[in-house]
Amino acid sequence: MEPQKDTSNVTRLPGAEDVRLREPPHNFEAEQALLGAILVNNGAYQRVAEFLRPEHFADPLHGKLFDSLSRLIERGQVVSAMTLKTYVEQDETMKAAGGAAYLARLAAASVHVIDAAAFGRTVHDLYLRRQLIDLGETVVNGAFGGDVEDTALQQIEVAEKKLYDLASSGQTEGGFKPFRVALTEATNAAEAAYHRVGQLTGIASGLFQLDQLLGGLHRSDLLILAGRPSMGKTALATNIAFNAVKAYREEHGEDGKPKAVDGAVVGFFSLEMSAEQLANRILSEQAGISSEKIRKGELISSDFDKVLSVSQELEHLNLFIDDTPALSIAALRTRARRLKRTHGLGLLVVDYLQLLSPSGKSRQENRVQEVSEITRGLKTLAKELDVPVLALSQLSRAVEQREDKRPQLSDLRESGSIEQDADVVMFVYREEYYLTRSEPTRRAEESDQRFNERHDDWRQRCEQTYGKAEVIVAKQRHGPTGIVRLSFDGSITKFDNLPADEERPGGPAF
Numbered sequence: 001m002e003p004q005k006d007t008s009n010v011t012r013l014p015g016a017e018d019v020r021l022r023e024p025p026h027n028f029e030a031e032q033a034l035l036g037a038i039l040v041n042n043g044a045y046q047r048v049a050e051f052l053r054p055e056h057f058a059d060p061l062h063g064k065l066f067d068s069l070s071r072l073i074e075r076g077q078v079v080s081a082m083t084l085k086t087y088v089e090q091d092e093t094m095k096a097a098g099g100a101a102y103l104a105r106l107a108a109a110s111v112h113v114i115d116a117a118a119f120g121r122t123v124h125d126l127y128l129r130r131q132l133i134d135l136g137e138t139v140v141n142g143a144f145g146g147d148v149e150d151t152a153l154q155q156i157e158v159a160e161k162k163l164y165d166l167a168s169s170g171q172t173e174g175g176f177k178p179f180r181v182a183l184t185e186a187t188n189a190a191e192a193a194y195h196r197v198g199q200l201t202g203i204a205s206g207l208f209q210l211d212q213l214l215g216g217l218h219r220s221d222l223l224i225l226a227g228r229p230s231m232g233k234t235a236l237a238t239n240i241a242f243n244a245v246k247a248y249r250e251e252h253g254e255d256g257k258p259k260a261v262d263g264a265v266v267g268f269f270s271l272e273m274s275a276e277q278l279a280n281r282i283l284s285e286q287a288g289i290s291s292e293k294i295r296k297g298e299l300i301s302s303d304f305d306k307v308l309s310v311s312q313e314l315e316h317l318n319l320f321i322d323d324t325p326a327l328s329i330a331a332l333r334t335r336a337r338r339l340k341r342t343h344g345l346g347l348l349v350v351d352y353l354q355l356l357s358p359s360g361k362s363r364q365e366n367r368v369q370e371v372s373e374i375t376r377g378l379k380t381l382a383k384e385l386d387v388p389v390l391a392l393s394q395l396s397r398a399v400e401q402r403e404d405k406r407p408q409l410s411d412l413r414e415s416g417s418i419e420q421d422a423d424v425v426m427f428v429y430r431e432e433y434y435l436t437r438s439e440p441t442r443r444a445e446e447s448d449q450r451f452n453e454r455h456d457d458w459r460q461r462c463e464q465t466y467g468k469a470e471v472i473v474a475k476q477r478h479g480p481t482g483i484v485r486l487s488f489d490g491s492i493t494k495f496d497n498l499p500a501d502e503e504r505p506g507g508p509a510f
Helices: 028-040 043-048 060-074 085-089 092-097 100-109 116-144 152-168 179-195 208-214 233-246 275-287 291-296 301-314 329-343 367-385 397-401 415-421 431-435 448-465
Strands: 222-227 249-252 258-262 266-270 319-322 347-351 389-394 424-429 468-476 482-489 494-497
Touching (some): 028 043, 028 060, 028 100, 028 116, 116 152, 152 329, 208 482, 222 367, 233 266, 233 275, 233 347, 233 494, 266 329, 275 319, 319 329, 329 367, 347 367, 367 389, 367 415
Parallel strands (some): 222 424, 266 319, 266 347
Antiparallel strands (some): 424 468, 468 482, 482 494
16 A cells, blocks of 8 residues: 655645635636627627727637637628638638537527627626736736835836726727717807806916916816926916816716816826925915015014915815826826826826836837827826826027027927927016026126116116016917916016006017
């Protein structure tokens, strides 16, 4: 008699005691019934063609057969067990499965199929379940891995992206819509604008002349706000974001869900400044107290009371700030989708574009290609979430070399993709900034009179431009371009509307 083997040191796998065999979920009968239904009635294919793919089938043979069926039907051929016989007999895998006889059995299996689309959904649902299992295994194995380059946060971002892509696969909300549907949506938007304060179809920026030129910030638009350092890009973006949040008002629709009727819930990706610094700017602007005084604590009692009072008024605003540095475009999209799902996003601000990085595995040696991916990603996100995306951008140093330092489209860094993908391109320009740094100095052999004339002229120009700024709308896909003149208070980083008597209409300017 053979001695018994000692199994005391054998490690049993988790779930080994479970009598059930944990196979990946599948339903071969549903796959067969669907394929048979298509063989009997080719019209059944059109009910599943939009969301079903060969790789969704658990049995590779069924996936291969579905691929053959779809190719022939797309060519306009009538497909049946008889017409497919030639293709089957030339394929060794199909011959091994039974060839023409197997096709006949598939056709017979479709006798009781009434709703082919329901069977297609079953096949697709089981595919998603198998993908979920695979994703779970990948996440677990990655977490157990010892690669120091692959941090836990990066793994979470990759897993979130894969999970969202999985959730999006097979969705059929897209595709053609009748013109009457699009027309109804446009009419509803016009009606809402008619009843809204300011009569804008988009989200109001709070700057009247800019809203008049743009018609507000429109859904699904990518708006680029560019400028040289210290021009006030972040200040203007923060002002616009705050004005949109402050005006936010919602009503409950017929379905019981809240719907924004004015203003917006704002998501602000601040890759350069911290959330605390942004909050300090908004607090300074609303309290009318220098941000430097607030930051250094140089406040008198009344100022401090005012800061506390304003802080209490602002704490309930629907403004969400993400100050993660060096964020990838994939991570930004994942977080924006999550914010839309949880809080109902209405406006997205990105400060600023050049600080974003492309997706981990798609880094390009050419920075222009990287920025192209980023701008395409932001435009896609704007359309997908149906919200305006306001992205800030740096300008090249070419501006500094010109006599007239007003920015142009060609000054955009990596301008090709930014200019192409953007629906609106705006520049912030403050002539005061350049004038105060260019005080005339006496030239060799220059008379006192001539020097004094030049100095007086410089001083007058400084006085005329003090506290003034321009927003130059250099591109607008839906409307005119022009120049909007605003006031700017640098101590509290606030852009505001100019008094009516100081606005200088003329030409394209507003």
